[in-house]
Amino acid sequence: MNLDEFLYKLHYETDKVIPPDWEVNWDDAPLPYKIYRDLPVVDLPADIPFQLEQKERNAKPGLKEIGHFLMLTFGITQFSESMPFAGQTDTWATLRRFVPSGGGLYPNELYLYLKIDDLPSGIYHYDTAHHRLVCLREGNFDDYLNKALGNRCDISSTFGAVFISTFFWKNFFKYHNFSYRLQGLDSGFVIGQLLEVSKRFGFETGVYYHFLDRAVNHLLGLNEQEESVYGVIPLSVEKAMHWFRDKPVERITAEQLCSEMKPLTHHHYVRSKVIRDYSTLITMNEACMMDEFAIHPKTEKQKNDEADYPIIKLPQIERLTYDFLSACRNRYSPGMDFILKPINQPTFSALLHETISTSSYRNDLDHAFHKLPSRVSLHCCTYNIDGLQNGAYQYDGSAHALKHIQLGDFRSALQDGLLSEFVNMTQIPLSFNIVGDKDHYRNAYGYRGHRIQHMEAGILSHRLLLAALALNLGGHPILGFDVNTYDELYQLNKITKTSLLQIPIGHYRPHPRLQGALHS
Numbered sequence: 001m002n003l004d005e006f007l008y009k010l011h012y013e014t015d016k017v018i019p020p021d022w023e024v025n026w027d028d029a030p031l032p033y034k035i036y037r038d039l040p041v042v043d044l045p046a047d048i049p050f051q052l053e054q055k056e057r058n059a060k061p062g063l064k065e066i067g068h069f070l071m072l073t074f075g076i077t078q079f080s081e082s083m084p085f086a087g088q089t090d091t092w093a094t095l096r097r098f099v100p101s102g103g104g105l106y107p108n109e110l111y112l113y114l115k116i117d118d119l120p121s122g123i124y125h126y127d128t129a130h131h132r133l134v135c136l137r138e139g140n141f142d143d144y145l146n147k148a149l150g151n152r153c154d155i156s157s158t159f160g161a162v163f164i165s166t167f168f169w170k171n172f173f174k175y176h177n178f179s180y181r182l183q184g185l186d187s188g189f190v191i192g193q194l195l196e197v198s199k200r201f202g203f204e205t206g207v208y209y210h211f212l213d214r215a216v217n218h219l220l221g222l223n224e225q226e227e228s229v230y231g232v233i234p235l236s237v238e239k240a241m242h243w244f245r246d247k248p249v250e251r252i253t254a255e256q257l258c259s260e261m262k263p264l265t266h267h268h269y270v271r272s273k274v275i276r277d278y279s280t281l282i283t284m285n286e287a288c289m290m291d292e293f294a295i296h297p298k299t300e301k302q303k304n305d306e307a308d309y310p311i312i313k314l315p316q317i318e319r320l321t322y323d324f325l326s327a328c329r330n331r332y333s334p335g336m337d338f339i340l341k342p343i344n345q346p347t348f349s350a351l352l353h354e355t356i357s358t359s360s361y362r363n364d365l366d367h368a369f370h371k372l373p374s375r376v377s378l379h380c381c382t383y384n385i386d387g388l389q390n391g392a393y394q395y396d397g398s399a400h401a402l403k404h405i406q407l408g409d410f411r412s413a414l415q416d417g418l419l420s421e422f423v424n425m426t427q428i429p430l431s432f433n434i435v436g437d438k439d440h441y442r443n444a445y446g447y448r449g450h451r452i453q454h455m456e457a458g459i460l461s462h463r464l465l466l467a468a469l470a471l472n473l474g475g476h477p478i479l480g481f482d483v484n485t486y487d488e489l490y491q492l493n494k495i496t497k498t499s500l501l502q503i504p505i506g507h508y509r510p511h512p513r514l515q516g517a518l519h520s
Helices: 003-012 061-075 142-148 169-201 213-222 252-258 279-289 326-328 346-359 411-416 448-470 483-489
Strands: 035-037 039-045 078-082 092-096 108-114 122-127 132-138 160-168 229-238 267-269 312-313 360-363 370-371 377-382 391-394 401-407 431-439 496-508 514-515
Touching: 003 169, 003 279, 003 483, 035 122, 035 431, 061 108, 061 169, 108 132, 108 169, 108 229, 132 213, 142 213, 142 252, 160 169, 160 213, 169 229, 169 279, 169 448, 213 229, 213 252, 229 377, 229 448, 252 496, 279 448, 326 448, 346 377, 346 401, 346 448, 411 483
Parallel strands: none
Antiparallel strands: 035 267, 039 132, 078 092, 078 514, 108 122, 108 160, 122 132, 160 229, 312 401, 360 370, 377 391, 377 431, 391 401, 431 496
């Protein structure tokens, strides 16, 4: 399939990227985590803190803190068994983490390069099933990783780095080629959680979207026919560390770097006996890869094509104070459990203000801290918000104001735009859409731009969900909607934008289920 055609259908004609006779073989489903065999392991502390306050730090963390950091970022935290609906007899169980994932399938894996006192320096995999580190390769790899990042990061000033990969089969088995969009968004949710947890541990972070893919995968020992790294996040405790060099870099190729290091031949367990063909995902991943760093990647230029809409100023609100871990523990996608209760304008204002106030993050697209909504932004349909007319709005984070697009109760239109009955839109006062450029950063970053845009959409969505949890509201990310319907509702074609993700937010009633934390 032509890749441009594939990305178009993936976004606007979802039914055409999944075969009509596609059936999910749940009996042969893969594990939701990767398990390596016959490698040395380091057990991590099983306890996690009850509270996590943001702190200052000037010393590298120990193994116990690394264990807490990994558990709170991507560990298995809850076992949940849901009761059957009317007319059903089967219950179903899920292992939950603090981040959402499409279908609860968690296609990502975490790898770490660690240089701390409590264990040998080297490359590790985070085994979520057993909450432990698996040693893949021992040694100091500062020079190698620095070159893989284009000599832009002072790796010697870090105590390590996190690599977020995508294991293609883990959600392809259910969603076929549609999993490509989910994999970018899921990676963004994990990055968003990692950044928030890092703040509270006093870690300095920088997100690198550009790196020599094959060199990084080679360092970790990944088979690129089944898994590939999407993002690299170095970790440091030095506030004055230099993150992004501005001068041109020396020519470095992935082939040169790979020749410097022996390949790994580790084995892991997937569980699936039959792995079906996902060649389109492999082709897309190969089209995204960077093979050399001759110069710095281009920067996506910010566009000034916003439509001229009436402005509604929102009440000024202070930043929220809330228990981060309680918010994480309470995360729940309500689905059909939303119940319609009014939300006042100060609460709505606080939700938006908190989302945007926490959206700055250090990254190699901006070469510094930059507010993420300059590239992806929030649009919202409101219903029954005290002091605000029902309608469709765009949020201007810099002015903390709404741009009024059109008035009306659009709950029926939103419901009609869903591809399945995920939620009952009549019970939802706030329906957000994450919006970005139609070209998906293609002009600046090629095919890699599509996954970068969806990762940034995931990061912003994570901020929105955390803010909702802090206000005792629930949010439910939805990717199954007719994009053209929502683009027309928000008049996005006028400004060459498009809808990337929908998140209804509101009050909800608990679903009948048995749930317990795996740590206390």
